[in-house]
Amino acid sequence: xxxxxxxxxxxxxxxxxxxxxxxxxxxxxxxxxxxxxxxxxxxxxxxxxxxxxxxxxxxxxxxxxxxxxxxxxxxxxxxxxxxxxxxxxxxxxxxxxxxxxxxxxxxxxxxxxxxxxxxxxxxxxxxxxxxxxxxxxxxxxxxxxxxxxxxxxxxxxxxxxxxxxxxxxx
Numbered sequence: 347x348x349x350x351x352x353x354x355x356x357x358x359x360x361x362x363x364x365x366x367x368x369x370x371x372x373x374x375x376x377x378x379x380x381x382x383x384x385x386x387x388x389x390x391x392x393x394x395x396x397x398x399x400x401x402x403x404x405x406x407x408x409x410x411x412x413x414x415x416x417x418x419x420x421x422x423x424x425x426x427x428x429x430x431x432x433x434x435x436x437x438x439x440x441x442x443x444x445x446x447x448x449x450x451x452x453x454x455x456x457x458x459x460x461x462x463x464x465x466x467x468x469x470x471x472x473x474x475x476x477x478x479x480x481x482x483x484x485x486x487x488x489x490x491x492x493x494x495x496x497x498x499x500x501x502x503x504x505x506x507x508x509x510x511x512x513x514x515x516x
Contacts, residue, residue: 364402364405366478366479366480366482366483366486367479368400368401368402368405369402369405369478369479369482370405370474370475370476370478370479370482371399371400371401371402371475372396372401372402372403372404372405372406372409373405373406373409373474373475373478374409374470374471374474374475374478375395375396375399375401375406375409376396376405376406376407376408376409376410376411376412376413377409377410377413377467377470377471377474378392378467378468378471379392379393379406379410379413379414380409380410380411380412380413380414380415380416380417381413381414381416381417381420381424381463381466381467382417382460382463382464382467383417383457383460383463384414386453386454386460386464387452387453387454388453388464417463420463420466421459423462423466424458424459424461424462424463424466425459425462426458426462427458427461427462427465427466428457428458428459428460428462428463428465429458429462431461431462431465432455432456432458432461441455441456
């Protein structure tokens with residue numbers, strides 16, 4: 347039932363309930379959680395940002411699940427990026443100073459995959475934000491009515507599970 351609720355909220359947001367910027371912000375924060383290892387400490391900060399900032403939570407949850415599948419596939423690239431950053435001679439002093447800060451070792455930036463995936467997700471933030479915002483605008487202008495006419499959408503709305511959900515939702 348939670349999946350139906352999540353997808354319904356996402357479509358509700360796409361269908362003009364939330365601003366395109368709120369949806370895009372949710373997507374980029376969710377992408378950071380999805381692309382980086384799940385139990386990395388910086389993900390707690392991202393979750394706090396999702397709660398505190400005005401972002402679409404459904405978009406954040408959905409994109410974190412979507413990007414989790416992508417994140418596992420880009421781990422080799424993340425490893426290479428993280429290794430290059432950790433072994434860069436010019437950054438040696440920075441890493442030493444960072445690890446002398448009490449909380450820094452808990453961030454696990456000495457792990458090449460954690461560091462590389464975080465850097466990749468940060469690099470992707472602006473293009474992903476701009477793409478998602480533009481997608482929402484185009485969807486609302488050109489695709490929304492067409493999507494509502496899809497047989498799959500009509501079938502899902504006519505299903506017993508959806509009707510049951512509608513009857514008992516809070």
